[in-house]
Amino acid sequence: MNVATMVDPTEAVVTPSPEVVEGLDHWRSLPIKQQPPWPDPSAAEAVAEELVRVPPLVFAGEVDKLREQLADVAAGKSFVLQGGDCAETFAGATADNIRNRVKTILQMAVVLTYGASMPVVKMGRMAGQFAKPRSSNDETRDGVTLPAYRGDMVNGFDFTEEARTPDPSRMLDGYHTAASTLNLIRGFTQGGFADLRMVHSWNRGFASNPANRRYEGLAKEIDRAVRFMEAAGADFDELKRVDFFASHEGLLMEYERAMTRIDSRTGLPYDTSGHFIWIGERTRDIDGAHVDFFSRVQNPIGVKLGPSTSVDDMVKLIDVLDPDRVPGRLTFITRMGAGAIRDALPPLLEAVKDHESTPVWISDPMHGNGMTTQTGFKTRRFDDVVEEVKGFFEAHRQVGTHPGGIHVELTGDDVTECLGGVQQIDELGLETRYESLCDPRLNHQQSLELAFLVAEELGASLN
Ligand code: PEP
Ligand code: CO
Numbered sequence: 001m002n003v004a005t006m007v008d009p010t011e012a013v014v015t016p017s018p019e020v021v022e023g024l025d026h027w028r029s030l031p032i033k034q035q036p037p038w039p040d041p042s043a044a045e046a047v048a049e050e051l052v053r054v055p056p057l058v059f060a061g062e063v064d065k066l067r068e069q070l071a072d073v074a075a076g077k078s079f080v081l082q083g084g085d086c087a088e089t090f091a092g093a094t095a096d097n098i099r100n101r102v103k104t105i106l107q108m109a110v111v112l113t114y115g116a117s118m119p120v121v122k123m124g125r126m127a128g129q130f131a132k133p134r135s136s137n138d139e140t141r142d143g144v145t146l147p148a149y150r151g152d153m154v155n156g157f158d159f160t161e162e163a164r165t166p167d168p169s170r171m172l173d174g175y176h177t178a179a180s181t182l183n184l185i186r187g188f189t190q191g192g193f194a195d196l197r198m199v200h201s202w203n204r205g206f207a208s209n210p211a212n213r214r215y216e217g218l219a220k221e222i223d224r225a226v227r228f229m230e231a232a233g234a235d236f237d238e239l240k241r242v243d244f245f246a247s248h249e250g251l252l253m254e255y256e257r258a259m260t261r262i263d264s265r266t267g268l269p270y271d272t273s274g275h276f277i278w279i280g281e282r283t284r285d286i287d288g289a290h291v292d293f294f295s296r297v298q299n300p301i302g303v304k305l306g307p308s309t310s311v312d313d314m315v316k317l318i319d320v321l322d323p324d325r326v327p328g329r330l331t332f333i334t335r336m337g338a339g340a341i342r343d344a345l346p347p348l349l350e351a352v353k354d355h356e357s358t359p360v361w362i363s364d365p366m367h368g369n370g371m372t373t374q375t376g377f378k379t380r381r382f383d384d385v386v387e388e389v390k391g392f393f394e395a396h397r398q399v400g401t402h403p404g405g406i407h408v409e410l411t412g413d414d415v416t417e418c419l420g421g422v423q424q425i426d427e428l429g430l431e432t433r434y435e436s437l438c439d440p441r442l443n444h445q446q447s448l449e450l451a452f453l454v455a456e457e458l459g460a461s462l463n
Contacts, residue, residue, distance in 0.1 A: 001024075001025055001048065001049075001052065001257060001258070002052055003016075003021055003024055003052070003260060003261065003262055003269065004052055004053065004261050004262070005261060005262045005263075005264050006056050006059065006060060006261035006262065006263055006264060006270065006272060007264045012264075013264040014264065014265060014266055014267035015267055016262045016267040016268070016269070017267070020262075020267070020268065020269060020296075021262075023296050024257060024260060024269055024293070024296060025257070026292055026293075026296075027253060027257070027289035027290070027292045027293040028289070030287065030288055030289045030292055031285065031287065031288050031289065032253065032288060032289035032290075033133075033282060033283050033285070033288060033289075033290075034133045034134070034150075034251055034280075034282060034283055035252070035253060035254075036150055036154045036155070036166035036252075037147075037166060038166050038168050039165060039166065040168075043168050043169075044168035044171075044254055045254075046168075047168040047169060047171050047172055047254075047258075048168075048171070048254045048255070048257070048258040049258075050172060051171060051172065051175060051255065051258035051259060052258050054175060056259070056261050056270075056272030057127070057128070057175070057178055057179060057182055057246070057259070057272055057273055057274065058182075058246060058270075058272050058273075058274060058275050059272070060261075060263040060265065060266075060270045060272075060298070062245075062275055063270055063275050063298060063299050063300070064298075065243070066121070066123075066243075066245050066275045066276060066300055066328075067298075067299075067300045067326070067327075067328040067329060068328060069121045069243070069328070070121065070300050070327075070328035070329075070331065070360050071327030071328035072119070072328075073121060073328070073360045073402075073404045073405060074327055074328060074358045074359065074360045074402065074404065075327070075358070075402070076402035076404075077118075077119070078118055078119040078120065078121055079112060079116065079118050079119070079120050079121070079403075079404065079405050079458060080120070080121045080123060080331075080360065080362055080404055080405025080406070080407075081105060081108055081109050081112060081120050081121070081122055081123065081405060081406060081451075082123040082124075082125060082247060082276075082362065082405060082406070082407040082408070083101075083104070083105050083108070083123075083124065083125060083406075083407070083408045083409070083410045083447070084101055084105075084124045084125030084126045084129060084409070084410065084411075085101075085125060085126075085129060085409065085410075085411060085436070085438075085441060086125075086129075086132075086409045086436055086437075086438040086439035086440075086441060087129060087130070087132050087151050087152070087436070087437050087438035087439075088125075088126065088127075088128075088129045088130055088152070088177075088181075089130075089152050089157075089437060090130075090152045090173055090174075090177050093177045093180060093181050095184060097411075097412070097413070098126070098181055098184050098185065098188075099184075099188065099412075100205075100206075100411070100412025100413060100444070101124065101126065101410070101411060101412045102124070102185060102188050102189070102194075102244070102412075103202040103205075103206075103412055104410060104411070104412040104444055104447050104448075105122055105124060105244075105410075106122070106194055106202050106242075107202050107203065107212075107215055107447075107448060107451070108447055108448065108450075108451035109122050109451075110196070110199055110202075110218070110219075110222065111215065111218060111448065111451040111452055111455050112451055112454060112455050112458065114218060114221070114222060114455070115452070115455025115456065115458065115459055116455055116458035116459045116462060117462075118458065118462070121243075121245070121405070122242070122243065122244045122245065123244075123245045123246070123247045123275070123276055124185065124244065124245070124246055124247065125247060125248060125407075125409070126181060126185065126246055126247075126248075127178045127179075127181040127182040127185060127246040127248070127274065128174070128178045128246060128247075128248035128273050128274045129151075129247075129248040129249065130151045130152045130153035130174045130177070130178070130248070131150060131151040131153045131154055131174075131248075131249065131251040131252040131255070132149070132150055132151040132249075132251070132438055133249070133251060133280050133281075133282045133283060134148040134149075134150060136148055139159070141159055144159075146159060146160075146161060146164040147164045147165065147166065148164075149164065149437065149438075150166070151251075151252075151438075152170060152173070152174065152177075153170050153171055153173070153174035153252060153255065154166050154167075154170060154252065155167060155170070157437050168254075171252070171254065171255045171258075174255065175255075175259075175273075178246075178273070178274075182246055185244055185246070186244075188244075189241070189242045189243070189244040190241050190242075192240050194241075194242035194244070195236075195239055195240045195242075196222065196226060196236065196239045197223075197226055197236060197239070199219040199222050199223060200216070200219045200223065203215055203216055203219060206412070206414075206444050207414055209422070209423065209444075209445040210422045210445075211422060211444075211445045211446075211448035211449045211452070212444070212445065212448060214448075214452065215448055245274075245275040245276055246274040246275050246276075247274050247275060247276035247277065247278065247302075248273070248274050248277065248278075249277070249278055249279070249280050250271065250273075250277035250278065250279060250290065250293075250294055250301075251280060251283065251290075253289055253290070253293065255273065256271055256273055256277070256293065257293065259271055259272050259273035260272065260297060263298070266298075268298050269296060269297050269298065270297055270298045270299060271294075271297045271299050274299075275299065275300070276299060276300050276301075276302060276331075277294060277297075277299050277301060277302070278301065278302030278303065278304060278331070278333060279291060279294055279301065279302070279303045279304065280304050281304040281305070281306045281335065281367070284303050284304065284305075284313075284317065286313065286316045286317065286320060291317070291320055291321065292320075294321065295320050295321050300328055300329055300330075300331060301321055301329065301330060301331070302330075302331040302332070302333050302362070303317055303321070303330070303331070303332055303333065304333045304334075304335055304364065304367070305332050305333065305334045305335070305336075305348070306335055306336065306367075306368065307336040307337055307340040307341075307344045307368060309344070309348065311347060311348060311351040314332070314348050314351060314352070315351060315355055317330075318330065318352070318355060318357045318359065322357065322359070325356060325357055325358075327358065328360070330357070330359045330360070331359060331360040331361075331362055331404070332348075332359050332360070332361055332362070333362045333363075333364045333407050334348075334361065334362070334363055334364065334392065335363075335364040335365075335366065335367035335368045335407075336368050336388065336391075337368030337369055337384075337388065338365070338368070338369055338384040338385075338387035338388040338391065340368065341368075341388050341391035341392055341395065342391045342394060342395060345391070345392065345395040346395045346398055346399055349361070349395060349396065349399040349401045350399055352401070353399070353401070360404040360405065361392075361396065361401065361402065361403060361404045361405075362404055362405040362406060362407050363388065363389055363392035363403070363405070363406050363407065364406075364407040364408070365384075365385040365386075365387075365388035365389045365392070365406065365408070366380060366385065366407075366408060366409045366439065367439070368388065369381065369384040369385060369388060370439065370440075373427045373430065374427070375427065375430075375431075377417075377427070377430045377431075377434060377440075378439065378440055379417060379418060379419055379430060379440045380418045380419070380439075380440055381418070381419045381420050382418055382419060382420035382421040382425075382442070382446055382449075382450075383420050385408075385418070385442070385450065386450065386453055389406060389450070389453065389454060389457065390457065393457040393458070393460075393461050396461065397461055403457075403458070403461060406450075406454055408442060408447065408450065409439055409440070409441040409442065410441050410442040410443075410444075410446075410447040411435075411436075411441045411442075411443060411444070412444050412447075413433075413435070413443060413444065414433065414443050414444060414445070415433045415434065415435050415436070415441060415443045416429050416430050416431075416432045416433045416434060416443070417430065417434050417435070417436050417440030417441050417442075417443070418440050418441070418442055418443070418446060420446075421442075421443075421445060421446040421449055422445065422449060423443075423445055423446075
C-alpha cells in the first residue's frame with residue numbers, strides 16, 4: 001500500500017527510506033487477531049486506498065508535543081487523565097454529548113490539578129474509539145446467532161443480519177465522525193471554553209448532586225485565586241487555550257495503516273488517526289501484527305497489561321516498542337482488577353527499574369473489574385474501581401515509581417451503568433438509564449467522585 005506524505009508547508013520535504021515505507025506493511029505477514037471478516041476483502045482494500053488520500057486527523061507536531069508532555073509524566077512531574085466512552089458511536093457524536101464529555105474531563109482535570117498541584121495531561125478516549133475487540137466472534141439471542149458487534153467502524157449494533165455484517169465503508173464514516181468530533185473538541189479547547197476562568201461554567205447543565213456541589217466549592221476557591229493572581233498582574237490569557245489530545249485503541253489494522261502518513265520534516269511515519277494509540281490486552285502478542293505495526297510509528301503508544309502479564313512479556317514489549325528508551329514513547333495501562341493489583345503490579349514495576357526503562361504508568365481501574373448481574377447487565381462496582389486505584393498508588397509508593405495517571409470509561413451523562421457511588425446505584429437502578437453499547441461507564445457524578453479520590457491519593461503520594 002502507498003503511504004502519503006503529511007506536508008508541513010514551512011519545511012523542506014525529507015524522503016523516507018524504502019525500509020521505513022516497506023516496514024509499514026510487514027504486519028500483513030504476521031499473525032493477526034480481532035480483525036473483522038469483511039465479506040468482500042477487495043471492498044475493504046478500496047476503502048483503505050481512499051483513506052490513504054484523506055487529510056490527516058492530527059499532525060506530527062501535536063503528536064510530538066504529547067510525547068514531550070508524557071515524558072514529564074514519566075518523570076513524575078505531571079499526571080494523565082484519559083477518559084471517554086468504551087465504544088463511541090456515530091449516532092452519539094452530537095454536540096451535546098461531546099461537550100458533556102469534554103466538560104467532565106476538564107472538571108476532573110481541575111480537581112486533580114488543584115488537589116495535587118500538578119499539571120494534568122488531558123486525553124479523550126474520543127474521536128476514534130470506534131472499533132472493539134470481542135471475546136467471542138458471535139452473539140446468540142433466542143437461538144439466533146449473528147456476528148458480534150465490533151464497534152461502529154465495523155458493523156451496526158442492531159441484532160439483524162444486515163446490521164451485523166461487517167461493512168468496510170464504515171471505516172470512512174469513522175474517519176468523518178472522528179474529524180467532526182475533533183473539530184468540536186478543538187473549538188472548545190482552543191476557543192476559550194477550557195479557560196480556567198470558565199471553571200464554574202463546566203458545572204452548568206449537570207443535575208445537582210453531592211459531587212458537583214463539592215466541585216462548585218472548589219471552583220469558588222480557584223476563582224478567588226485566579227482573581228487574586230490577575231490583580232497581582234498575572235497574565236491569564238495564556239490559559240485560554242488548553243491541549244486536549246485524542247486517543248483510541250489501535251485495533252482495526254486497515255484503518256490505522258491507511259491513516260499513517262510520512263512526516264515531511266523527518267521522513268518518519270505517524271499514525272494520524274489520533275495522537276495517542278494504545279494496543280489492547282487481547283492484541284498485544286509480541287509476534288503479532290499490532291505490536292509490529294505500532295513499533296514503526298512515532299506516536300506515543302500505550303499497551304494494556306492485564307493480571308496475567310509476566311515480567312518477560314513486559315520486558316519484550318519495552319524492547320520492541322521502545323528500543324531507544326525515548327521518554328514519553330511508551331505507556332503501560334494496567335487493568336489488573338481490584339483483587340489482583342497489589343500482587344500483580346509491584347513485580348512489573350521492579351522489573352522496569354532493572355531494565356533502564358521509564359514508561360508512563362496509567363491505571364485503568366475499569367477493565368479488570370467487570371461483572372454481570374443476575375438480570376444480565378454488564379456492570380462494575382464503583383468501590384472496586386476505587387479499590388484498584390488505591391492499589392495502584394500503593395504499589396507505586398512501595399516500589400518508588402511514579403503513578404502516572406488514570407484511564408476511565410466515563411460519560412458526561414447521568415447514565416446508570418456502574419453500581420454504587422454516592423448515588424448508590426443498585427442492580428434495579430441499572431435499568432433506569434443503561435445506554436452503553438459495550439462496557440459500563442462512570443456517569444458524571446461518579447467521574448467527579450473518582451477525581452476527588454484520586455486527587456487525595458495523588459496528593460498523599462507526593463507528600
Ligand atoms: C477497552 O479499553 O475498552 C478494552 C477493551 O480494554 P482491554 O484491552 O484492557 O480489555
Ligand atoms: Co471497555
